[in-house]
Amino acid sequence: MSRPRNYGRVTLWLLITPLLNSIASAANDDCPASRLHLSEPPYDNYLLSDCHTSSHVIVTSPVRGGKDLDPRLLVAWPAGNSGIAIYFEPENGVRGSLGLNLENATSTGNALESLDLGSTDSKNENPRVGVTGLVHFDSPAILTIPILGSIRAIRDYSEGGKTLHPKLQNAVAVVPGDVPGGAAIYRDWLDKQTTTWLTFAQTGDVDAVKIIPGDRYTLRFGQGTYNFTATFNYPQMSQLSPQQVLNSGSQDLVAQNPDQTTSLSFLSYKSKILAGTWRFLTYFGRDSMISVLLMRSILSQGEGGAIEAAISAVLERVNKNDGTVCHEEVIGDYATFLNQQNGVDSSAPSCDYKMVDTDYYLPIVMKDYFVDTETGKDRAEDFLNTKASFLQENAGTSYRDLAQSTAEKIMKTSAPFAASQSIENLIQLKNGESVGEWRDSNNGLGGGRIPYDVNTALVPAGLRAVGRLARDGFFTGHEDWKTLADEYAQIWEDKTLDFFKVTVPANEARDLVTQYVKEAGSSAPAFSERITGDVVFYGLALNGDNNQPIVRVMNTDDCFRLFLLDTTNQTQLSSFLDQTANNILAPFPVGLSTEAGLLVANPAYGGSQSYADNWSNSQYHGTVIWSWQLAMMAAGLQRQLDRCGGDKPGKSASDTHSSIYKFFSFSI
Incomplete structure (x- = not known):
């Protein structure tokens, strides 16, 4: 199918850098890793997951066909929608001349190993986890820009006109290591609890990593190979293995399509299904529900399965006041950053509610599972009685009530067109927004305010689903929906x-x-x-x-x-x-x-x-x-x-x- 704490703590772990590979290997004896390498020059992608953490490492090497790109090493973590991006330039100043790549370790034959270093911070009991590997520079290189903490901050730089947020960047520190020839970069998150670390150490007879003073500290690397470790201590999520994300009748796909099932597993967790890595790597409501609708025949059902993970994540994030379904969540360091921008000292997650299409997918996917599958029918009552806990404002609200609030919105907003078929009564983008459905780029809809897909398909399909759910007793106090929703749907189907x-x-x-x-x-x-x-x-x-x-x-x-x-x-x-x-x-x-x-x-x-x-x-x-x-x-x-x-x-x-x-x- 895009984000480090105390100097003493950093240097402590630099002291044991030579032991990291053995620590990783010991940890993985009882926790087998899932690996995937996808090469798409000038990018090399490495996915690595085990029971400790999940990491996506991307190496961008301009000499492999991307001469206009900056050499880059990027680490993305689903937990906290967080990561690290470090940009390099060739010491010789010739753009496009620096190549870099990951090398396989001689001891394991792998390019990367997972790390679980346990808790290293008296203020934070979360284990420090991440990934370690060997990066090779084919000529001397200068590390120019380190971004540590949030995928959103990395995305703002890579896709937002090279935007760097001073409040985040000013907290980045570059320090020498106690291990000769090494260096470290770290940043404390705004939550005052979490830290991201990136360390480098020599291998063989390569030049020592040199700190170059200036407006910002930068690092100089010689030609050759260096060990790097990227770690953080944010709470981890429980990942679904390839076997767990698929239903019993689809287990043969693990062997038949190992790349696809490993990729699917990397994006699947017991609490939510994520949008694509690396640039998004967090909850997007529309994406997860479309995925469930297209893949329902192979996804795992029941408590702890992939389908219920996706639906529960959507319900957890519904705006209970008006029923709007969340488009994208904001979590981790970026959530703290935005909260502070609004004068609130909090790390509480928040949601983007600007889309007009996402609401309609919720009743469709609920009907598809809870009405049309035997497992869903059996699970409906227990599932709908679950109390939300992710958003503070929804805490204690049942999934049934959250689903009903969305259905109420759908019925309310579709009623005007059902009564009078005019352009003015069609569903339009929200005031002040230039996007609102899947074609959510600047030119995606050509400035259009009334999208084709929403009005001619999603609204009537959502109404059909509301009607069916109502007839199966999913809603209270709306007996009229059992027939009214279908009456509305017929008009929207025929007249739009x-x-x-x-x-x-x-x-x-x-x-x-x-x-x-x-x-x-x-x-x-x-x-x-x-x-x-x-x-x-x-x-x-x-x-x-x-x-x-x-x-x-x-x-x-x-x-x-x-x-x-x-x-x-x-x-x-x-x-x-x-x-x-x-x-x-x-x-x-x-x-x-x-x-x-x-x-x-x-x-x-x-x-x-x-x-x-x-x-x-x-x-x-x-x-x-x-x-x-x-x-x-x-x-x-x-x-x-x-x-x-x-x-x-x-x-x-x-x-x-x-x-x-x-x-x-x-x-x-």
């Missing part, structure tokens, strides 16, 4: 699509595609001769930039409607399936198809240079491929084909269905 429909006459479509290829500066063919009739698709959003009533970008968000709904308006359904089949089978830039998969956006029909610029292949939600959208499209097509009758999609009666089946067969 036309607001987003774009029809481009064939002659105009051919001209626009040809014009787009020129504006994009592409040497690829336009395939305009493939356009033999009107091009039809549903725009990304309404009320876009430059007074665009519809953001005229063809897209893959049809997958939400295919995957989440069983619509009954047959005329509309046939037309919808037909345009979906045409667009996913047609080659880009006529449609969405490429040799690598479906693009999530095709701006060829926008008719202006801004469309080509805003949805380029360098944009986060531009002419790029997202794997989960491919998976949802395939699963959605399968769902619709299954409704046609017969066990095999190939038995469908219409040409449209046959076309869809050709794509489905290709995509999987």
Whole structure:
């Protein structure tokens, strides 16, 4: 499929640096490690997990094809959404000339070993854990920037215009070590309890690590190999092993797909399922619920299983006052930082509630598990009676009450459109926010305020789920929801699509595609001769930039409607399936198809240079491929084909269905 304490404590551990490998090996005798190495030049990724801690180490080496990148060693920890990033430059000053890599230890044959050093701080009983390894520099290097504490702080630097927060950076200390030739960097977190340490030691006859005084202390390394250890003493989470994250019927996947199941395990914990590593590596509500919906058939169920971990994490973070589901949590050092920015001396976690799509996934995923599976049915009562504890403001509130608050919000906000089908009554982004659903980058929706996926798929699917949950007794005091939710859903299913429909006459479509290829500066063919009739698709959003009533970008968000709904308006359904089949089978830039998969956006029909610029292949939600959208499209097509009758999609009666089946067969 992005954050150190007392000088004496640091030097104490430098004294025993030579013993760290033996300590790690002894610890791992009774705690076997899970390892994964993924090389994607100029990046080398190493995942290492055991019963003590989980670490993701990334080495960025410009000489391996990333000459515009800064050499970097990054360590990311799921616990506390924390980590370390250290940036280097070549001593010779030639950008792109410094290469670095991890080396395997001769004693173990591994690039990394996990560390559990026990408690080293009288003020903090948490064990100091982390990772150790050998890093090799192929020429002398200068460590220029160390960022220790929070993944969010690292992300602010790497993706936020090289933003460094003085309050965090000023606490970074660089000290010499008692072990000759070594040095250490550490930082006390703002909570006055946690510390992150990074130490370096010589191996063999390499140059001693040299501290270079200046505005900020930096370190100089010679050509050769150094031992590094990265540790911290924040509370750890209980990880689900590859066997634990999968259900009994899917255990063979561990052997068949070891890389994928190890990656899945690295992101799966008993308290929550995490978004991708390293840049996020914490709770994101939408991501975890989409993952559960797409992977429910293989994930572990029941108490302590992956599905309940994901659902409980969402419920724990619901805003109980208005039912809004949390998009992203803020925890660890960054939580303290933001609290202090607001004048509050606290390390309490907080949540981002700006998204408008995430609410609807909650009843959908609850219905999918607690109504549609036998294990879920058996677990529902005990699960819903669980009391929340993660957010202070939710402490003691039952999961049932938190789920009901979200359902109440869904019913309330969907009622205006059910009563009067106007643009004004559709779901819009929140005031002051430029994002609100999965295309949450600056140009993702082209300034649109009323997103296609939310209004045509997520709202009616959420309403259907609320109705079913109500009929199964999940809510109290809302008997009317048993029928009213479905009445609302029917209106949203049938009456929203036309607001987003774009029809481009064939002659105009051919001209626009040809014009787009020129504006994009592409040497690829336009395939305009493939356009033999009107091009039809549903725009990304309404009320876009430059007074665009519809953001005229063809897209893959049809997958939400295919995957989440069983619509009954047959005329509309046939037309919808037909345009979906045409667009996913047609080659880009006529449609969405490429040799690598479906693009999530095709701006060829926008008719202006801004469309080509805003949805380029360098944009986060531009002419790029997202794997989960491919998976949802395939699963959605399968769902619709299954409704046609017969066990095999190939038995469908219409040409449209046959076309869809050709794509489905290709995509999987």
